[in-house]
Amino acid sequence: MILDAHTHLFPVEVQRNRRSFCSRDESFDRLYGNEKARLASLEDLLQTMDREGVDRSVVCGFPWSDPGLRRQGNDYLLQCAQKHPRRIIPFVTVSLRSPRQAERELERCLSRGAKGVGELAFYRGGIKDRDVLHLASWVRSLAGVRVPLLLHVNEPVGHDYPGKSMKTLQPIYHFLRQAPDVTVILAHWGGGFFFYELMPEVAQVTRNVLYDTAASPFLYHPQIYSTAVRIVGPDRILWGSDFPLLPPSRYFRELAVAGLSSRVRAKIQGGNAQRMLGLQRKTGLVSEFGVKYNRIS
Secondary structure, three states: OOEEEEEEOOOHHHHHOHHHHHHHOHHHHHHHOOOOOOOOOHHHHHHHHHHHOOOEEEEEOOOOOOHHHHHHHHHHHHHHHHHOOOOEEEEEOOOOOOHHHHHHHHHHHHHOOOOEEEEEOOOOOOOOHHHHHHHHHHHOOHHHHOOOEEEOOOOOOOOOOOOOOOOOOHHHHHHHHHOOOOOEEEOHHHHHHHHHHHOHHHHOOOOOEEEEOOOHHHHOOOOHHHHHHHHHOOOOEEOOOOEOOOOHHHHHHHHHOOOOOHHHHHHHHHHHHHHHHOOOOOOOEEOOOOOEEOOOO
């Protein structure tokens, strides 16, 4: 199975009225205010999956600041999954400021078929100490229900681009220390966070952390794959395209020249995500890094 662990969809209303939604949400305006920034529908994603041989895709919610928009966005992704349950895996977003609201919305969405949380992001000024406290205060509950959390992270150096807001990775370390039993996916290679797993104290808090490859061709040379495998092993890397930012074929070409074995490529392109989401068996299973996940199929 080829499984894309990181894609984005928006309702047709958002696509048709981009400017209106930009005026309602500062973060959305930062990422999608430029008309060249693509907004994709369910049909766009399915056509790309068919063309490029992708079996299933995780579709991520957008962290709208308005609770009503966030709920509508979550409902759209849940409806997409209901229409195509064998192809679409919905992740939803919750409030980053109110733990109580986050718990209520997550419970509602899980009851309707959500399989994860994300992509949560701090696009306005990066993640601060109070954000870490708010996030950690409710995310521990995910350890009990075995629901993964996808967190937007960017590298603190290099060129600027829309959505690049973190100036340091220290808050990510503080957060992981407070939620060691939660399955956390750090998007975009964790902004390079995996490099620091060479430090023993960092490696101690990352046993349940995975890294996705979203936007990798824009950020790193293909050898990032072999480097990451040497540091964290082949079992904690998830292929994610960040569709519609880039097509799957762009990643497949880089994987082909990265010097990885076919076995390792198979894990990255879907095997690891299947294990994380419990798609390999009809009962709960234990992953290679020691965390049990529940069935979702």
